[in-house]
Amino acid sequence: MQQHHKKHPHLERLRKTARRVDVNGSSRILILSDLHMGNGGRRDEFRRNAGLVETVLSDYYQPQGFSLLLNGDVEELFKFPLEDIVTRWESMYRLFMSFSENGFFLRTFGNHDASLQDEQGYILAPYLLEAVRLVYGREEMLVFHGHQASIFLWETYPLVSRLIALFLRYVAKPFGIRNFSMAYNSRRRFAIEKSIYEFSNQEKIVSVIGHTHRPLFESLSKVDYLNYRIEELCRAYPDAALPEREYIESRIATMKEELSDCYRQGKRIGLRSGVYNNLTIPSVFNSGCAIGKRGITALEIDREKVRLVYWYNGRQSRKYPSDRDSTPMPLGQTGYSRVILNEDRLDYVFSRLHLLA
Numbered sequence: 001m002q003q004h005h006k007k008h009p010h011l012e013r014l015r016k017t018a019r020r021v022d023v024n025g026s027s028r029i030l031i032l033s034d035l036h037m038g039n040g041g042r043r044d045e046f047r048r049n050a051g052l053v054e055t056v057l058s059d060y061y062q063p064q065g066f067s068l069l070l071n072g073d074v075e076e077l078f079k080f081p082l083e084d085i086v087t088r089w090e091s092m093y094r095l096f097m098s099f100s101e102n103g104f105f106l107r108t109f110g111n112h113d114a115s116l117q118d119e120q121g122y123i124l125a126p127y128l129l130e131a132v133r134l135v136y137g138r139e140e141m142l143v144f145h146g147h148q149a150s151i152f153l154w155e156t157y158p159l160v161s162r163l164i165a166l167f168l169r170y171v172a173k174p175f176g177i178r179n180f181s182m183a184y185n186s187r188r189r190f191a192i193e194k195s196i197y198e199f200s201n202q203e204k205i206v207s208v209i210g211h212t213h214r215p216l217f218e219s220l221s222k223v224d225y226l227n228y229r230i231e232e233l234c235r236a237y238p239d240a241a242l243p244e245r246e247y248i249e250s251r252i253a254t255m256k257e258e259l260s261d262c263y264r265q266g267k268r269i270g271l272r273s274g275v276y277n278n279l280t281i282p283s284v285f286n287s288g289c290a291i292g293k294r295g296i297t298a299l300e301i302d303r304e305k306v307r308l309v310y311w312y313n314g315r316q317s318r319k320y321p322s323d324r325d326s327t328p329m330p331l332g333q334t335g336y337s338r339v340i341l342n343e344d345r346l347d348y349v350f351s352r353l354h355l356l357a
Contacts, residue, residue: 008199010148013242015203018131018142019356021104023301030061031143031299033071033210034289036112038080039087045076045291052266053290055334056311057095061196067103068096069132071210072110072145074124075327086123090174093123106132110145110211134301139206139350141301146211146286147197150188189214193284200252200283201357206349208299213289215297217283217308217342218349225342226259282349297341307343311336 023029037045037055046053061068062083072165075085097103102238107127109116116122131144152211197219200207217225233255235250241249295312314328314337328337 008149008195008202009197011199012129012203014144014148015142015205018133019106019129019349020133020135020143021106021137024132025304027103027301028064028303029067029069030057031069031071031208031287031301032290032296033137033145033287034073034110034213035070036289036291037085037089037092038075038076038078039084043079044088046073048082048252049290049296051087052313052336054092054095054310055336055337056296057099057333060331060338062095062099062102066099068099068105069143070096070149071143071208072108073112073210073281074107074110075113075116077113077115082119082122082312090123092317096124097127098141100124108143108145111147122342128196136346136350141206141208142200143208146192146196146209147198149192193286197281200321201281201353204354204357206283206285206353208285209286210284210287210289213291215287215288215307215308215341216286218344218352219280219284223259223262224280224294226255226262230255230259282344282352283357304346305343306346306349308340308341310339312339313337 032053035046037046040047057068075082077085094108097105105127106129107124108129108131109329116125116128119125122128130148131142134141134143184353192212193209193214193216196207232251237245237248285308286300287299287308290296290298295306295310297310300307302310314330314335328339330337
């Protein structure tokens with residue numbers, strides 16, 4: 001619910017200083033975050049999905065006229081020098097910039113690559129911003145990485161970033177300590193999302209973030225969404241005809257399996273819900289990350305719809321369950337496939353936001 005007593009000065013400043021980009025019913029925009037590009041070596045987490053990212057950008061999104069917005073932590077500067085990253089992935093940078101021909105290419109910075117603000121010769125310097133306001137008529141989607149919601153991280157960033165970088169480069173690497181780019185533990189991720197959720201409802205805008213590596217659609221985590229859809233299908237079952245009942249039974253069985261997997265994983269990772277009050281308001285979206293073990297997630301703003309999608313190697317990854325038409329769409333002969341995890345009309349999202357916030 002709306003909480004006017006809550007103050008979010010960093011997020012309010014972001015909204016005021018963000019670059020405005022007007023979008024309309026014909027706009028097509030891909031939002032991808034948390035690539036964590038390194039030097040191409042063993043410790044480069046991006047390397048595993050680099051071929052997938054390059055292929056979907058060049059063979060799918062660019063030919064279809066999408067603009068591209070990279071939402072922070074594009075480079076992993078805690079571990080690697082910028083010149084090594086740019087040298088290794090120069091062709092990827094050229095591919096990013098080519099999206100300007102479709103409409104625009106922009107990128108925000110995250111906590112792992114905020115030092116780029118001081119790099120005058122950085123190849124993507126002309127496109128580097130802290131936040132972007134996608135203005136859709138009278139509505140607004142504020143795109144920013146998300147670390148700004150952590151007051152401690154924001155106010156101590158210069159010192160903390162130096163300490164982390166020194167540890168990763170000069171302690172973790174020589175002694176073979178494995179490290180991951182996942183932002184914070186579950187409790188801190190939840191706190192960051194909750195702060196952004198409160199701010200978004202207060203301002204009656206949609207916030208699109210990255211940072212936590214956790215895909216969110218309409219403020220719902222995967223667990224919340226599965227519970228919500230199972231309940232919805234159960235309510236529809238009594239009035240359904242026989243063929244539809246069989247479909248509902250099949251969908252519920254599949255979702256129950258996926259929910260069980262989530263809870264089994266939750267025992268290890270400290271599973272937290274994405275619902276921040278009793279009535280979920282669709283004000284926070286998260287594109288996830290591009291360094292998943294099985295594939296990448298991304299957000300598409302496609303004409304008048306918003307969509308969370310999952311790309312993976314169809315020869316190696318299991319099908320990602322969804323109650324939507326989750327039939328994988330192969331991308332030519334590349335071996336990669338795309339699945340729609342969730343989708344809604346933008347007018348529904350904004351209407352629900354205004355009615356409930």
